[in-house]
Amino acid sequence: MLLSLHWFWLVLVLYLTNPGEVEAQFPRPCTTPEARNNRTCCPLFNGSICGTSSGRGVCVKLPQMHPSRPVDHWVGWHRYFFNSACMCLGNYDGFDCGQCLPGFRGPQCEDPHVVERKEITDMTDSERETFLSSLHQAKQSHSSRYMILSSNDTTVEGNYEFHNSTVYDVYVWMHDYAAKTIPVQDIHSAHQGPAFVFWHRLFLLFIEREIRELTGNQDFYIPYWDWTRTDHCNICTNEYLGAVDRYGRIESASLFSNWMITCLFHRDASIICDPSNENDPKYLIRNPGRDTSYKTLPTTKDVEDTLAIPDYDTPPYDKTSNNSFRNTLEGYKSPDDPRHSKTSMHKLAHHYLLGTMTRKFTAANDPLSLVLHSFLDKIFEDWFKEHPNATYPDSDEVTPAQRAKAFMAPFFPLRTNDYFWGKPIQDLGYSYREHSLPHSGAGSRPARQGEETAQSPL
Ligand SMILES: *[C@@H]1O[C@H](CO)[C@@H](O)[C@H](O)[C@H]1NC(C)=O
Ligand SMILES: *[C@@H]1O[C@H](CO)[C@@H](O)[C@H](O)[C@H]1NC(C)=O
Ligand SMILES: *[C@@H]1O[C@H](CO)[C@@H](O)[C@H](O)[C@H]1NC(C)=O
Ligand SMILES: *[C@@H]1O[C@H](CO)[C@@H](O)[C@H](O)[C@H]1NC(C)=O
């Protein structure tokens, strides 16, 4: 068999990295009793494991964990369940190597494919309707590829269950899982550290690809919501992501009014996505601007000030980091004086929306989280273009799950936190189209009724 350098590199990384940081999600074929007894997550593709006979990938042993069996799934998830998993070659990707890396398509995954992400109010009517109805389809469609895991107490050996889920709710679950913290230590895998930007980048690419697979529309993309062009939630209308009544419920005229939320408010460090809590709200709740502490969205100046911070991240690489682009973008510091703690940027936008979006564990239930994070990803891209020599922090001060060579939880196949560093987004299959309005046009304006363009993905 031809072993590419890519494969050697990945295996090397696996063996050099503290295996306790490797985690993975739950592909349906790996949740069968047989796969679990075998401790193997190497599904068949095109008749051979990991598509080996089509040259797509190989089943490799994952490194031994230390300690060998953690009490919490969150630590070293893959070794908690599996000893082996697929490692894909070349441009192949996916838990069975049956997919292409983002940015490629075609039978051999050799054809570059780039889709432009527009600002959501710049989409034409038909583009927007396709976007919204695709989300709705994802919310209602059974995921044939993944299952979600729940546990009412992860400290008890074997105390977990797999559940069927919809395509959208797999996405919700992944955010809930990554937002979970390890008891005692305030450790996060997706927030409050240098991986914040990259974890959410992978997260958007994941749901984008799942929705492409579901709808067959290879040009489906997550638009961004530029909240600097408005002084209110201009997309909280039934034309967009739903208007709300005075209780914060989405109006019945919106597709999103009956979206049931999953992985709810009730939290305990040893619980994963308790689907049975009756006390939680059932539907999306949004009260934009109604929290008196967070009455406004971040401004154009906030974005400009954030972009002007020269260092990607600074010690101690958490939510206390001063003069850190990442920490200010994440919203723990004041953009105009990033030594001072203040709820800003990402956090402020979440808090401004008061409701489902306010809590990390529930935020992904609201489809607004997609367009909000797409904008944050764009801001990072704008910063990155100006700082081509920046590097991912290489320091023991970084929390273990977010170190450069640790793997992002709960993505499968494995991706290191620094995987995206230095990769132009065009190589990942997307780019951002600038907003059609100049910044001076900020303020309330009606949603644009755009004309079809040559770029229309429909
Ligand atoms: C489990 O292991 C047996 C014996 O090694 C093998 O024949 C079978 O294909 C494996 N099944 C899975 C799902 O990995
Ligand atoms: C499946 O395998 C056959 C040969 O076994 C090969 O000709 C074909 O291209 C493969 N299909 C894919 C999608 O890899
Ligand atoms: C957790 O669920 C199991 C059944 O799956 C049940 O036996 C156990 O009592 C539950 N524990 C708690 C703390 O609710
Ligand atoms: C989960 O979905 C699979 C099909 O993908 C189906 O065979 C199975 O019965 C479902 N399980 C439950 C508990 O609904």
Ligand SMILES: *[C@@H]1O[C@H](CO)[C@@H](O)[C@H](O)[C@H]1NC(C)=O
């Ligand atoms: C950040 O700056 C503030 C104000 O100068 C200071 O009190 C605080 O200790 C600094 N924090 C870190 C982590 O350096």
Ligand SMILES: *[C@@H]1O[C@H](CO)[C@@H](O)[C@H](O)[C@H]1NC(C)=O
């Ligand atoms: C980046 O590094 C290169 C080579 O060290 C240097 O020539 C270039 O000026 C640097 N660019 C910036 C923006 O600092």
